[in-house]
Amino acid sequence: MTSKSSACVAIEPDLIAAATGEAVASAASRVQSHIAGCATCRNDYTHYRAVETVVGETLVVHGDEDDVVTLSDVLGWARPQQLPVTVLPGTGHFFHGYLPKLQQVVTRFCASIVDAG
Ligand SMILES: [Zn+2]
Numbered sequence: 001m002t003s004k005s006s007a008c009v010a011i012e013p014d015l016i017a018a019a020t021g022e023a024v025a026s027a028a029s030r031v032q033s034h035i036a037g038c039a040t041c042r043n044d045y046t047h048y049r050a051v052e053t054v055v056g057e058t059l060v061v062h063g064d065e066d067d068v069v070t071l072s073d074v075l076g077w078a079r080p081q082q083l084p085v086t087v088l089p090g091t092g093h094f095f096h097g098y099l100p101k102l103q104q105v106v107t108r109f110c111a112s113i114v115d116a117g
Contacts, residue, residue, distance in 0.1 A: 007034070008041050015041060019048030058083055059109040061102060063091035 004012075011034050017023035018031040035042040062074045064087050071087065078085050086105055091098040 004040065008038060011041065012044075015045055016048055019045050020052045057113055059106065060085045061088060061095075061105055062086070063088050063093065063095060063098070065091060066093045068093040 011031060014023055014027040015031050015035070018028045023031065031041075031045070035045050060074065060078055060083055062069070062071055062085055064071050066074075074085055088095065088098050088101060088105070091101075095102045
């Protein structure tokens with residue numbers, strides 16, 4: 001674990017916002033100036049961008065009878081990330097009896113990504 005300078009610690013919230021496309025222009029500009037001269041933060045920025053890309057292509061499928069991870073916990077996790085959640089009513093944590101339906105949901109999702117290019 002590397003220690004960060006105070007400038008790096010100070011810019012981290014803006015760095016995350018810039019990587020996720022949520023930074024105001026002035027903050028995004030400060031981040032670009034900083035990462036131009038700071039390899040550590042440039043590396044962090046690259047990782048945050050990669051995570052943002054994955055999140056943008058995330059499918060969350062949940063059974064409303066899941067007693068391992070509750071639906072309300074999943075919604076609480078997904079809400080701040082604005083991730084859609086597909087709920088399969090009547091199924092639990094392992095989708096017993098619903099695997100063909102799960103396959104259909106996943107297949108449609110994958111096709112939508114391919115179609116979107
Ligand atoms: Zn830095």
